[in-house]
Amino acid sequence: MSAQRGPASIRAVLFDLDGTLLDTAPDMVGAMNALRAEERLPPVGFETARAQVSHGSNGLMRVGFPDAGGETLERLRERFLALYRARLADETDFFPGGAEVLEYLEQAALPWGVVTNKPGWLAEPLLDALGLATRAACLVSGDTLPVRKPNPQPLLHAAGTIGVAPAACVYVGDARRDVEAALAAGMRAVVASFGYVSAADEHHLWPAEAWIESPRALISWLEGA
Helix, strand or coil, X not given: CCCCCCCCCCCEEEECCEXXXXXXXXXXXXXXXXXXXXXXXXXXXXXXXXXXXXXXXXXXXXXXXXXXXXXXXXXXXXXXXXXXXXXCCCCCECCCCHHHHHHHHHXXXXXXXXXXXXXXXXXXXXXXXXXXCCCCCCEECCCCCXXXXXXXXXXXXXXXXXXXXXXXXXXXXXXXXXXXXXXXXXXXXXXXXXXXXXXXXXXXXXXXXXXXXXXXXXXXXXXXX
C-alpha cells in the first residue's frame, strides 16, 4: 500500500531504530556471521537473517543458532553483543531518503526522537557515531524504563520528554509491537514497510494508519496530514 493521508496536528515524530530510522542489518548480521565463523559454521544468508534484526539478539540467535539453549545460548549471545559493539557503525547508515526525512522534520520545526528496545549502551553510541545524538529530541532505549515495547510507557515517556501530547505524535516502526505500543499510547502508527519485515509477518494487516514503502513516503504522508 502507498502512504495514506495522515491526521491533523502532528507535533512530533518518533521512530523505532533498527529497520526504521537506520539500516543496522549489515552490522548486526555481520556480527552474527562472524560468531558463526568462530563456531566453525557457515554464514546464514543475509536476507534470511535480515528479517530477524528487529527482534535484536534474540531473533538473530534463533536464526543463527537454532539448536542452542541454556548456558550455551547465553554464551553465544554475550559474544555476539561484543562482536556487534566492536563494529556498531561500520556499515550502518540511513535507508535511502532517511537523511532527507530528518532534514525535513527539522526545517518544519517538528521534533523527532527514537524509542527502541535496543539497550542504551548500544543505542546511544550508535546515534552518536552517526551524528544524531544531538539532533534527536529524545532517546528512549530498551533499558530506560523497567518495561519495553509493546508496553506503551516508553512512547509515553518520549512524548513527555519532548513536551508533546501523545495524541499529537506519530510513531514509525517495522514490527507489530511498534504498532501495538503506538495505539496503546494513543499515538498514530505508521509501518515502515521497507524495514525488517517478511511476508510471514503480514504487516499490511497490522492496525496501523499508514504503510510507507520508503522513508521519503513519510514526508508525503505528513504533508497530507
